[in-house]
Structures are given as structure tokens and as C-alpha cells.
Amino acid sequence: MTDDDWTIPEITVAVDLAILTVKAGSLQIMLVKRGIPPFEDELALPGGFLESTAEDLDSAAARELTEETGLRAEDLHLEQLKTYGGLGRDPRGRVVSVCYVAFTPNLPAPAAGGDAREVILTPVDDVLRPQVTMAFDHKEIVADAVERARNKLEYTTLGATFCAPEFTITDLRQVYEIVWGERLDPRNFHRKITSVPGFLTPTGGRVTRQAGRPAALYRRGPATILHPAMLRT
Numbered sequence: 533m534t535d536d537d538w539t540i541p542e543i544t545v546a547v548d549l550a551i552l553t554v555k556a557g558s559l560q561i562m563l564v565k566r567g568i569p570p571f572e573d574e575l576a577l578p579g580g581f582l583e584s585t586a587e588d589l590d591s592a593a594a595r596e597l598t599e600e601t602g603l604r605a606e607d608l609h610l611e612q613l614k615t616y617g618g619l620g621r622d623p624r625g626r627v628v629s630v631c632y633v634a635f636t637p638n639l640p641a642p643a644a645g646g647d648a649r650e651v652i653l654t655p656v657d658d659v660l661r662p663q664v665t666m667a668f669d670h671k672e673i674v675a676d677a678v679e680r681a682r683n684k685l686e687y688t689t690l691g692a693t694f695c696a697p698e699f700t701i702t703d704l705r706q707v708y709e710i711v712w713g714e715r716l717d718p719r720n721f722h723r724k725i726t727s728v729p730g731f732l733t734p735t736g737g738r739v740t741r742q743a744g745r746p747a748a749l750y751r752r753g754p755a756t757i758l759h760p761a762m763l764r765t
Contacts, residue, residue: 549601552681579596600647732751
């Protein structure tokens with residue numbers, strides 16, 4: 533092929549959103565039930581195509597988030613996860629998708645819109661069961677998003693993102709236990725977390741739950757990195 537014969541390949545770019553939260557004692561993900569072909573009525577991640585050459589990826593992700601779920605990007609911790617471009621991942625043609633992962637506490641009730649017929653929150657363990665199918669390669673993306681969350685809890689202060697604005701050490705430990713799927717020693721966890729400069733900022737307040745001793749309340753501090761890292765067992 534000569535240079536005169538070469539043309540730019542026709543490849544469509546999309547964005548997908550893996551939105552994770554801790555709710556009802558489990559790590560949950562927001563999914564939509566597709567309202568149009570392909571994969572009509574099947575579960576999928578919220579997302580869609582870039583609308584024009586003037587729209588950048590972050591703007592497209594924020595727009596699709598609002599259109600399909602009614603949520604706003606500024607209310608979530610949103611970051612790029614990975615790019616997915618496998619052959620045949622979309623029956624409509626060659627589609628490369630840039631996936632974003634979001635972490636947030638206490639998601640408000642989502643509202644379906646755009647191509648989404650319904651929006652649901654469901655435990656990731658249910659989604660990742662072998663018998664469950666999803667549209668496109670979205671089940672692979674869900675697995676990658678869950679692993680990203682688990683890894684980031686080891687070396688960043690992301691765990692506090694899943695907590696309410698004010699929380700106790702027990703609240704934070706429960707986030708780690710839910711995301712990692714393992715029990716942690718309360719005393720060791722307290723010692724490690726409180727030894728990280730800037731992770732927690734005391735509010736001066738206390739709260740009593742289940743007739744126990746009053747527990748100190750904290751806010752997320754300015755630190756973003758856990759050093760040393762707190763590794764899973």
C-alpha cells in the first residue's frame with residue numbers, strides 16, 4: 533500500500549463508567565438495563581459515544597454520567613481506569629472505549645435516561661458470578677474496576693471516599709473489610725490508619741452507636757498516599 537492509498541481507519545471512541553459505592557454491607561456497582569440494540573434489555577455500564585471532535589474524554593464521561601444516571605461528575609471521585617479496544621467487542625463496528633471508575637458514598641437514587649431503560653445498584657459479587665452475562669465486554673470492565681478499588685485502598689487514602697463526610701475509625705475499617713472481602717484486626721487497623729500523617733482530621737465530635745463507648749469522628753485529611761502501604765493479607 534502506498535501513502536496515496538492510505539486512509540485514516542474508521543474507529544469510534546466511547547466512554548464507559550464503573551461507579552462503585554459501599555451500601556448495605558457490600559461493594560455495589562451502578563448498572564443500566566439497555567433500552568436499545570445491540571444487547572437490548574441486558575445489563576451494561578452507563579456510557580456512550582463522544583458526540584463530536586470538539587468533545588474531550590472527561591467531558592464525554594461527565595455528560596454520559598448525567599444523561600444515563602442523573603448524577604453529576606463533580607459529586608464523585610472519577611478517574612480513568614483503562615482503555616478497551618478488543619476486536620469484536622461491539623457488533624456495530626470497531627469501537628474503542630475509555631472506561632472511567634468512580635468511587636462515592638451513599639449514592640442518591642439514580643434516574644435512567646438516554647439509552648438506559650433502567651438504572652440499578654447491585655453487589656459486585658452478584659455481577660461477577662459465572663452465570664451472569666453483560667453487554668459488550670462490560671463484565672471484564674467490572675472485574676477490573678473492582679480490582680482497581682481493592683488495590684488503591686492499599687496505597688492511597690481512597691477508603692475515606694466511601695465514607696460520609698464525618699466518620700469513625702470503625703466506619704472506615706468496615707469499608708476496607710467490605711471492599712477487600714476480609715476481616716481486619718480493629719486494633720492493628722486503628723494503629724496503622726492513625727499513624728499516617730494527614731489521612732484523618734479529627735472533628736472534635738464523638739458519636740455513640742449500639743450502646744458502646746463514644747467514638748471519635750474524623751474527616752478525610754489532605755493526604756492522598758498511604759506510606760507505608762497497608763497490604764491485603
